[in-house]
Amino acid sequence: MSDQPILRAEEISLSFGGIQALDAVGLDVFPGEILAIIGPNGAGKTSLLNCINGLYRPNSGRIFYHNQNITGLKAYQRARLRIGRTFQHVELFAGMTVLDNIKSGRVMDIKTNFLGAFFHVGKSVKEEMRHRRDLEESVIDFLDLNHVREQPVATLPHGIQKRVDLGRALAMKPELLLLDEPMAGMNIEEKEDMASFFLDIHRDLGTTIVWIEHDLSTVMNLSDRICVLNFGVRIALGTPDEIRKDPGVIEAYLGQEEGV
Numbered sequence: 561m562s563d564q565p566i567l568r569a570e571e572i573s574l575s576f577g578g579i580q581a582l583d584a585v586g587l588d589v590f591p592g593e594i595l596a597i598i599g600p601n602g603a604g605k606t607s608l609l610n611c612i613n614g615l616y617r618p619n620s621g622r623i624f625y626h627n628q629n630i631t632g633l634k635a636y637q638r639a640r641l642r643i644g645r646t647f648q649h650v651e652l653f654a655g656m657t658v659l660d661n662i663k664s665g666r667v668m669d670i671k672t673n674f675l676g677a678f679f680h681v682g683k684s685v686k687e688e689m690r691h692r693r694d695l696e697e698s699v700i701d702f703l704d705l706n707h708v709r710e711q712p713v714a715t716l717p718h719g720i721q722k723r724v725d726l727g728r729a730l731a732m733k734p735e736l737l738l739l740d741e742p743m744a745g746m747n748i749e750e751k752e753d754m755a756s757f758f759l760d761i762h763r764d765l766g767t768t769i770v771w772i773e774h775d776l777s778t779v780m781n782l783s784d785r786i787c788v789l790n791f792g793v794r795i796a797l798g799t800p801d802e803i804r805k806d807p808g809v810i811e812a813y814l815g816q817e818e819g820v
């Protein structure tokens with residue numbers, strides 16, 4: 561692992577009315593790692609991802625991406641920097657096909673490239689279109705979605721919809737991929753499929769992954785490091801072994817259904 565973080569969240573605080581969703585949370589993410597964010601419901605996990613990708617603006621704190629201060633950038637500008645994102649609740653275009661949903665991940669790029677191409681070389685639009693089509697096809701192949709490519713996503717099982725959501729994020733060629741509970745609501749078989757796609761993405765595409773997940777044994781198996789939030793505070797950060805033994809983490813999870 562490189563010692564320069566790809567992403568640095570510095571003292572991120574965020575409140576909603578009287579609720580302190582995040583309280584001076586800091587986090588460094590290193591290139592090529594798989595880092596999980598865990599914590600009880602309402603701990604601030606989704607809020608932290610939203611601050612990283614620009615959906616939420618923190619009340620204080622700064623976000624750096626490759627040492628560049630991106631705190632003031634909007635979500636679409638961060639997406640262009642190749643910070644990709646999936647959502648806790650599937651937010652696809654339900655009536656559109658799998659292929660069209662995956663294409664929608666790249667919409668923002670075409671505008672910029674179109675203008676750039678208009679002013680520079682005529683044929684690069686065509687090249688860009690071909691490049692995009694190849695990319696979309698490779699995402700479909702990669703996630704094994706060929707058999708459902710022309711189906712409206714609303715007709716597909718939940719597990720496949722989550723995979724399409726992942727495909728849409730992959731179509732942006734993310735360098736940093738933020739996944740909010742990619743396995744939520746899945747049965748065991750779907751979870752196993754998602755875990756293997758997840759590892760393929762990491763291994764074959766070299767993508768750095770930050771993910772939120774509730775299933776602790778899956779988190780422990782798949783992650784290099786784990787960040788634990790509780791009531792908006794980062795209470796621990798470390799390897800799975802360190803987290804397993806951490807007294808503060810054990811206490812936070814006492815009374816929860818799942819043990820650590």
Ligand SMILES: Nc1ncnc2c1ncn2[C@@H]1O[C@H](COP(=O)(O)OP(=O)(O)O)[C@@H](O)[C@H]1O
Pocket residue numbers: 576579580581599600601602603604605606607608
């Ligand atoms: N858009 C919002 N408006 C109001 N409160 C919010 C909003 N987003 C999150 N919160 C509150 O912030 C806290 C943290 O929420 P969240 O980040 O969704 O937690 P988690 O993902 O860990 O379950 C919760 O108390 C939640 O109700």
Ligand SMILES: [Mg+2]
Pocket residue numbers: 605606607648
């Ligand atoms: Mg959440």
